[in-house]
Amino acid sequence: MMNRRTLLLAGLAMPALSRHGFAADPIRIGMTQPLTGAVAASGNYVANGAKIAVEVLNAAGGVLGRPIELVLEDNKSNPREAVAAAEKLVLRDKVPVLIGAWSSTFTLAIMPKLIEYKVPMIVETSSAARITTSGNPWVFRIAPTSEMEAVAFAELLGKFDPPIRKIDFLSVNNDFGRGAAEKFSAALGAKGIRIGRTETMTPEATDLAAQITALRQSDGDTVFLTTGVEQQTLALRQAVEQRLGKRIVTTGGSFPDQLLANPLPPGNTSYHILFYAPWFPERAPHPQIAERYTAEWNKKGWEFAGLTEGFRGYDAVLTVAVAIKLAGKPEAEAIRAALWKVKLAGVNGDISFAKEGPAGQESGQNKPNVSVVTLSEGKTGLL
Amino acid sequence: MDQALQHLVNGTVLGGTYALLGIGLTLVFGVMRVVNFTHGELYAFGAYMTYAGVSLLGLNFYLSLALATLLGMALGASIEWLLLRPMRKADIDSVMLVMIGAALVLQNGEMWAWGGVAKLIPNPFPGTPLVVGPVSVMPLRLFVLVVSAALLLGFWLLLDRTRIGMAMRATFQDPETAALMGVRIGWVNTATFAIGSGLAAAAGALLGPVFMVSPTMGDLVGLKAFAIVILGGLGSLPGATIGGFALGFVEEFAGGFVSTEYRDAFGFLLIILILAVRPQGLVPAKERIG
Numbered sequence: 001m002m003n004r005r006t007l008l009l010a011g012l013a014m015p016a017l018s019r020h021g022f023a024a025d026p027i028r029i030g031m032t033q034p035l036t037g038a039v040a041a042s043g044n045y046v047a048n049g050a051k052i053a054v055e056v057l058n059a060a061g062g063v064l065g066r067p068i069e070l071v072l073e074d075n076k077s078n079p080r081e082a083v084a085a086a087e088k089l090v091l092r093d094k095v096p097v098l099i100g101a102w103s104s105t106f107t108l109a110i111m112p113k114l115i116e117y118k119v120p121m122i123v124e125t126s127s128a129a130r131i132t133t134s135g136n137p138w139v140f141r142i143a144p145t146s147e148m149e150a151v152a153f154a155e156l157l158g159k160f161d162p163p164i165r166k167i168d169f170l171s172v173n174n175d176f177g178r179g180a181a182e183k184f185s186a187a188l189g190a191k192g193i194r195i196g197r198t199e200t201m202t203p204e205a206t207d208l209a210a211q212i213t214a215l216r217q218s219d220g221d222t223v224f225l226t227t228g229v230e231q232q233t234l235a236l237r238q239a240v241e242q243r244l245g246k247r248i249v250t251t252g253g254s255f256p257d258q259l260l261a262n263p264l265p266p267g268n269t270s271y272h273i274l275f276y277a278p279w280f281p282e283r284a285p286h287p288q289i290a291e292r293y294t295a296e297w298n299k300k301g302w303e304f305a306g307l308t309e310g311f312r313g314y315d316a317v318l319t320v321a322v323a324i325k326l327a328g329k330p331e332a333e334a335i336r337a338a339l340w341k342v343k344l345a346g347v348n349g350d351i352s353f354a355k356e357g358p359a360g361q362e363s364g365q366n367k368p369n370v371s372v373v374t375l376s377e378g379k380t381g382l383l
Numbered sequence: 384m385d386q387a388l389q390h391l392v393n394g395t396v397l398g399g400t401y402a403l404l405g406i407g408l409t410l411v412f413g414v415m416r417v418v419n420f421t422h423g424e425l426y427a428f429g430a431y432m433t434y435a436g437v438s439l440l441g442l443n444f445y446l447s448l449a450l451a452t453l454l455g456m457a458l459g460a461s462i463e464w465l466l467l468r469p470m471r472k473a474d475i476d477s478v479m480l481v482m483i484g485a486a487l488v489l490q491n492g493e494m495w496a497w498g499g500v501a502k503l504i505p506n507p508f509p510g511t512p513l514v515v516g517p518v519s520v521m522p523l524r525l526f527v528l529v530v531s532a533a534l535l536l537g538f539w540l541l542l543d544r545t546r547i548g549m550a551m552r553a554t555f556q557d558p559e560t561a562a563l564m565g566v567r568i569g570w571v572n573t574a575t576f577a578i579g580s581g582l583a584a585a586a587g588a589l590l591g592p593v594f595m596v597s598p599t600m601g602d603l604v605g606l607k608a609f610a611i612v613i614l615g616g617l618g619s620l621p622g623a624t625i626g627g628f629a630l631g632f633v634e635e636f637a638g639g640f641v642s643t644e645y646r647d648a649f650g651f652l653l654i655i656l657i658l659a660v661r662p663q664g665l666v667p668a669k670e671r672i673g
Binding site: 038204210213216217241242 | 386389390393396397494498499500501502503505509510511512514519520521524594595597598599600602603634635636638639640643644646647
């Protein structure tokens with residue numbers, strides 16, 4: 001077990017330990033995110049977090065005496081485009097390491113290419129279990145799986161009043177949404193909570209009235225909502241319209257920030273499982289790192305609530321930088337080997353990788369932290 | 384029963400917006416024989432112009448809706464003038480390619496201008512639903528339904544009671560004979576494309592505040608509009624209206640009572656079934672042949 005103080009020092013001092021002076025070419029880090037399309041809000045936030053991390057690293061002298069360059073490709077919220085973006089980054093831009101690709105569906109689409117081109121990828125957001133259990137040794141995930149999220153949430157059940165007794169699901173119809181419904185059913189079912197209906201929606205759907213009307217027929221008291229920011233916002237608004245009358249808990253770490261400026265009517269409180277709550281940086285596992293990240297973000301004038309997802313990009317770039325430093329050279333195989341030795345303090349908490357998946361083909365999985373934020377009348381609170 | 388009533392209300396609201404989407408597309412096809420792939424982008428354009436009016440310029444919500452519609456008409460007229468008029472003698476495939484290109488340019492222009500992150504349009508309606516017995520509906524949605532009905536009625540009056548409407552109908556039935564009778568076909572085409580575009584922009588302006596505004600919002604809408612037009616009968620205005628409501632009800636009831644997982648699939652299954660029985664669509668357009 002690593003000493004907490006050592007970790008913190010490593011995270012804070014890592015950029016400063018690098019040599020100054022950028023005589024050599026930059027080290028390129030490839031990143032693909034959904035910058036446009038159905039889940040563009042989240043993708044842009046993650047990309048912004050990564051850009052900040054690159055600036056922080058370069059201001060402190062870069063890595064191995066070379067500046068870091070982030071090569072960002074839009075996957076257009078589409079798995080085919082995600083594959084094209086990854087191939088472009090590896091083949092044309094010659095990046096030795098990737099970060100991506102937000103949605104589990106996009107990440108799963110890219111994964112065979114990692115084996116083909118022998119390039120490691122830091123998975124910053126995707127939560128489907130298969131990503132780290134399918135036997136892809138080039139995958140290192142810093143995001144929690146849906147199962148980790150569900151198990152962590154199950155520990156907080158006592159904080160809900162009235163208590164959660166029966167749950168339903170409204171999930172986007174892809175690996176992310178279906179995976180979350182399955183894992184939350186298992187984790188909460190094990191705690192004696194009854195499982196009701198599961199309604200699904202396509203990622204592009206805007207009218208969710210049929211789904212919400214159907215959920216109204218269930219006698220469940222809580223609906224778990226799993227999708228991107230845009231559909232979260234739509235679902236929460238349309239739940240008011242359809243008088244759903246149930247507690248809504250969003251999963252996956254996204255936050256419907258537009259509801260801060262355009263709040264739901266009084267009496268509607270939603271719950272959001274997040275991996276960083278920027279309203280309360282002092283409650284983060286490493287407050288200094290969280291505050292530095294938050295301050296850099298705010299300096300840019302970006303939307304404050306984007307911090308909830310931006311940290312993924314920030315932590316992912318820091319992780320890659322530590323791995324390159326440990327590898328001693330920006331080469332794919334060396335970085336992959338070094339990723340197993342990475343230990344650093346990130347915004348979400350301590351980052352290191354444990355082995356998951358079939359022997360000899362293991363992927364790396366970090367164990368992140370989880371918190372639940374409430375949103376009521378445009379104001380946030382920590383559960 | 385309560386659930387069925389709620390689905391009925393939801394289906395009516397959804398069908399009204401689908402009808403508005405379909406009618407602009409079918410008008411352009413009926414009169415000009417142009418498959419307007421920019422329809423979904425004009426819808427997005429209307430939504431963005433409303434967002435710009437309300438959120439950036441601080442204009443009145445209703446004024447922003449009207450301005451967005453007028454700007455949509457102006458954009459449509461420009462597309463007709465710049466792209467379609469020079470291609471009047473070209474074959475339908477070439478025109479389709481040009482329109483696909485125009486749609487891509489418009490969508491990428493929106494991404495460039497507004498970024499990829501979706502935006503919410505503030506509106507002056509209360510955030511709590513109107514409740515009548517077991518059903519509820521947002522005042523904003525009712526407003527959209529009423530304005531959609533008014534636009535459909537106004538559009539029907541324009542076609543049926545005005546000179547330009549008569550000229551459009553004549554051009555639709557037989558362009559060459561209409562030209563011989565003194566109808567200025569070029570002008571009719573510009574007006575038709577502008578009106579069709581205005582209807583798409585109006586739909587976007589109305590639905591932007593209901594949903595969210597993003598550069599790709601026109602993709603699914605464009606697909607749905609084509610489905611509605613094919614379902615109703617290509618070029619048929621009553622067909623687009625009926626097709627819009629049919630699709631709205633099928634999606635809503637099948638989604639609510641069978642499976643939300645296949646909600647969109649049910650809509651397209653309906654289209655396949657109807658086209659298998661009536662290949663000309665529900666209400667085929669009347670047109671002179673030969």
